[in-house]
Amino acid sequence: MNGPNGTRLAAGALGLLAVAAVWAGLRASAAAAGAEAAGETLADCRRLAAEIRALRSDAPTAAPETTAEEAVTERVDRAARAAGLPADAVLDVDPRPARRAGETAYRTRSTGLSLAPLTLPELRRFLEALVEDEPGLTVTSLQLTPPRADRPAGAAAAGPERWSANLALTRLIYDPTTSGPK
Incomplete structure (x- = not known):
């Protein structure tokens, strides 16, 4: 495989590897963004749960x-x-x-x-x-x-x-x- 076909094959393989690396990088980036959003959602849920607990303890007294x-x-x-x-x-x-x-x-x-x-x-x-x-x-x-x-005018108040x-x-x-x- 030393000729022009071998070089083309090696270049094609390198191109495919580069495309796969870019694709994997994009997927990893999307997964990281999803994980970050999930973490923010979890933090929001925990904050809301704490707020609900606080509101329950401060609920209108009934x-x-x-x-x-x-x-x-x-x-x-x-x-x-x-x-x-x-x-x-x-x-x-x-x-x-x-x-x-x-x-x-x-x-x-x-x-x-x-x-x-x-x-x-x-x-x-x-x-x-x-x-x-x-x-x-x-x-x-x-x-x-x-x-x-009904007291007469000028009469003193009786208490x-x-x-x-x-x-x-x-x-x-x-x-x-x-x-x-x-």
Whole structure:
């Protein structure tokens, strides 16, 4: 194979080797890029998993569905006692049915309250006692009725102003069993 055919054959073999080397280099480069992208995806997945774990621990505080209507009434009575309100300060407690909060694992339950006329500091103490250490309970509505204005003009006030209050409490309830994200 020493002649022109041998040289051509050797040149062809070298050309094929060069093409194979370029092709192998391109495949290796593509594999490296794929491995790098996979590594970035893995890092993103790990970051998102850590974020999910953090969000789970910081999830909205919700009460379990163990709070019956009697428990809500008892909670209101305890808060009234803690605030130093008279026994007849709570006129009405009206628990309402729970409602699903969108397509989530949460429900909300509202309770309407009517209070006898109180001073604003008494009302503040009552509201603080009501939501203290109670997961997921918020005052979502507060309607105040001003003191009666039927005193004669110029008459001195007989004590502090007392305001009537109607409010709505809403409790966030974690309840994944009945409906939730699918």
